[in-house]
Amino acid sequence: EKPSVTMLGLGAMGTALARTWLAAGHPLTVWNRTPARAAALVPEGARVADTAAQAVAASTLVVVCLLDDTAVDEVLADTDLVGRDLVNLTTSTPAQARARATWARSRGARYLAGGIMAVPPMIGVPEAGGYVFYSGSRALFERHRETLRVPVGTTYVGEDAGFAALHDVALLSAMYGMFAGAAHAFALIRREDIDPAALAPLLADWLVAMIPAIHQTADQLRSGDYTRGVVSTLAMQVAGTPTFLSTAEQQGVSPELLSPYFDLMRRRLAEGGGEEDLTGVIDLLVR
Numbered sequence: 001e002k003p004s005v006t007m008l009g010l011g012a013m014g015t016a017l018a019r020t021w022l023a024a025g026h027p028l029t030v031w032n033r034t035p036a037r038a039a040a041l042v043p044e045g046a047r048v049a050d051t052a053a054q055a056v057a058a059s060t061l062v063v064v065c066l067l068d069d070t071a072v073d074e075v076l077a078d079t080d081l082v083g084r085d086l087v088n089l090t091t092s093t094p095a096q097a098r099a100r101a102t103w104a105r106s107r108g109a110r111y112l113a114g115g116i117m118a119v120p121p122m123i124g125v126p127e128a129g130g131y132v133f134y135s136g137s138r139a140l141f142e143r144h145r146e147t148l149r150v151p152v153g154t155t156y157v158g159e160d161a162g163f164a165a166l167h168d169v170a171l172l173s174a175m176y177g178m179f180a181g182a183a184h185a186f187a188l189i190r191r192e193d194i195d196p197a198a199l200a201p202l203l204a205d206w207l208v209a210m211i212p213a214i215h216q217t218a219d220q221l222r223s224g225d226y227t228r229g230v231v232s233t234l235a236m237q238v239a240g241t242p243t244f245l246s247t248a249e250q251q252g253v254s255p256e257l258l259s260p261y262f263d264l265m266r267r268r269l270a271e272g273g274g275e276e277d278l279t280g281v282i283d284l285l286v287r
């Protein structure tokens with residue numbers, strides 16, 4: 001028989017995860033604050049626990065997917081975690097994850113933190129490419145690897161319990177930067193007779209074409225040589241910034257998303273980084 005799983009938290013994400021374990025034939029015990037969401041899984045084979053404590057007692061592997069760290073506190077408060085393998089997929093900060101790991105160990109549990117890089121429709125759909133970052137106990141990750149990969153891919157990023165959250169936030173932060181750039185691009189054409197649907201594929205293809213620059217950035221950071229492989233120097237790029245700011249002004253578009261980045265580029269140039277790539281900006285951000 002497949003290992004049994006306890007699932008605490010049946011929101012959009014928890015329910016999606018739970019369904020995949022049920023479909024794969026894992027005995028699953030569920031608990032949710034609002035009981036109707038647990039009852040909804042009974043036809044698929046879930047066993048419903050009356051309390052979080054009973055759910056925790058039902059399986060060695062206890063997966064938690066609640067709204068936030070405060071909810072985790074509330075739900076696990078009256079549970080006996082001794083000997084449990086606690087896998088917490090609740091989004092948190094690195095500091096919260098580290099504190100939770102210490103807390104879990106003090107309660108007698110082994111601990112693995114997760115950061116979900118997927119939305120619920122991607123769960124149980126391997127070709128959608130979603131996965132979960134895991135960090136904390138490597139032994140725990142290895143022990144439950146087969147079970148954890150049932151809903152979605154797994155990527156282990158280290159013993160530091162905060163690293164899953166850190167990787168999660170790093171990737172999403174980069175995503176927001178990309179969305180910010182796309183927002184500015186769409187704003188530039190907003191008042192013109194240009195179909196946003198005509199710009200979209202051009203924009204998407206351009207962003208994809210620029211993506212390899214990320215590997216060059218990493219290579220420069222590792223070597224410490226920010227001129228390595230440089231194609232467009234910082235000096236050249238700073239010289240181009242008035243074109244971007246003037247175009248924004250001409251189109252009646254606020255430069256507020258672009259300006260902070262340009263300001264950093266200028267500061268690095270003023271410090272003597274003219275022959276470098278854009279990588280020196282990173283050093284200006286790290287306080």
Ligand code: NDP
Pocket residue numbers: 009010011012013014015032033034037065066067068070071074075089090091092116117118119120
């Ligand atoms: P939902 O809002 O759909 O569900 C929240 C869950 O938390 C519900 O089970 C809710 O119970 C429970 N909950 C909230 N507060 C408490 C509390 N004080 N005590 C007990 N239970 C509580 O959120 P999701 O399922 O979408 O998200 C869950 C986690 O997954 C979050 O940390 C989220 O950041 C993360 N995540 C979600 C993604 C998404 O696209 N949905 C993507 C990546 C990560 P009740 O049913 O009673 O309200």
